[in-house]
Amino acid sequence: MEVLAASGLRLDLDIFDYLILILYFGTVLGVGFAARRAIKTSADFFLSGRSMPAWVTGLAFVSANLGALEILGMAANGAQYGLMTLHYYWIGAVPAMVFLGIVMMPFYYGSKVHSVPEFLRRRFNNSTHLFNAVSFAVAQVLIAGVNLFALALILQALLGWPLWVSIGLGAAIVLIYIGIGGLSSAIYNEVLQFFVIVAGLLPITIVGLVKVGGIDGLFEKVRQSPLGEAGLHTWADTATSDNPLGANWIGIIFGLGFVLSFGYWTTNFAEVQRALSAKDMSAARRTPIIGAFPKLVIPVVTVIPGLIALVTVKGLGAEEGDLTYNNAIPLLMRDLLPNGVLGVAVTGLLASFMAGMAANVSGFNTVFTYDIWQPYIRKGRSDDYYLKVGRWATFGGVVIGIGTAFIAAGYDNIMNYIQALFSLFNAPLFATFIVGMFWKRMSAWAGFWSLLLGFLASLALYLGHITETIHFNSDLEESFWGAGAAFVTAVVVAILVTLFTPPKPEEELRGLVYGLAGSSTSGEVIISGDKVWWRNPVLLGAIAVVLAFVLYIPVW
């Protein structure tokens, strides 16, 4: 990533672009201060008082994932792998989001837990809870640091700001608006950021398509590029691994579409937290499903610009320098956008880095306060006390984030580092969850051991990979196998340990396990939905999945 620092990417911003940028950050801070007046209790701070309408939480849900790393990374993949990048959206995200809304949300929201780790405490035991809470908290500050560092790199490349200025400024803004305004502030800014980033990226797609002669012209030019015809298909070449992505259909469906995707979307608290803040069960269930609809069309502003960059920027795809794939979007901004929309695009990119970091920090402070401090360090204090702890945790999270940003500066490939974190933490967690939710016999200790050994299985492959004792073709292949190994290990361990340990009493599992209905998780609740058909999660979810299939047809 440090290649971004070269000066060839420097954008020529004028006073109006800076005005647009300053107005945005003024608004963000204003939202933080306005939200402060609305915060009276710790639940207001950590869960927005469970008061958000579904369209707000839904857009925040997709926005928390639409960090700038994701945007720049997917445009890079679009340029490198062509339309197969669409798999990250249509099979790698939408089905899992729909599954979360229809099947899993009744357990999360219905059981009134604050967080994903707390669900584990109630379903299993304290050991499982503490292990997950600590590993989640650590992962969140590491990723927050990565976001901060990447933000600083982009600012240095595009605007020429020194790294330490950007890191300090970015951290200060996030600290102020999360520390003061809590989750409400994070969610409102995520919704705002969603519109700004789309408004900033859309001109790149529009002007770019005009330049290459529309979508037909684009496809024609891709055919003549090194990527060739293979870059214009998603499934046609997947009978073998001989395609741009290097994965066959089994790998795509089970590796990407199932283990990685379900692991990320259904158990990542930084995401699930948005749905937990919804005002009622129906809104909570619709949150990820509403998020799935924008997710279906986001490739228009990521993958398409990647292809446009491939055919318009000479020499794109260099190993280093300004012309790496990662710079696809900044290069197009430089080449195509006049001042004005350029300011909106820069603002959108910066906003999405901050939203990414804010999502990590707000997940961290909640888990630290509710899942580490309250149950294990200082029990039974007043609500005001925990609200204060939450604010201090925010401060601590941001400060540690600054520290990890300078650690991240030492790595040369940031995305691979994040992928490794996901395959370490999310894949075993998903396995433990899915078995625990659908098999009431699974014992408390089975939860702990399946989580721990699943993590260790993935860690072993990761260490084998970086020390080169086990050979993988690429980092991507390692993260797929790591996730797969973690998943299988966690499931097998869950079954074996359960056979030798006593089950949890059914009374304690009510509302947490499928088939042991509390008031909110019976089979009928899962099938049924809101009284109004257009608010029915099952119907909306089915439409999203069908749309994903239909969108594949012209580019199969």
Place this chain on the structure above:
Amino acid sequence: MAEDQKKVSAAARLFDVRRVIGGLFVVYGVIVTLLGIFDNQSEIDKAQGVRINLWMGLAMLALGLFFLLWLRLSPPKPPETKDAEDQ
């Protein structure tokens, strides 16, 4: 963990994100539209002959007005006590 649910304050419902989005996009829309009207030829050429500032400015203005209008037509409900199912 039920104690905090009772204490969830109604104040959190009071301020509305539609006002924030609407306000910012109206301002952005006006700025970018004006830039678009006064764009010189080199800026239009850079955007491949598309008057992108003008079009995006108008689109952002429309989006901002849409949110403000929505807020006007369905204002946030006054705070109410939490539903029974939430207790």
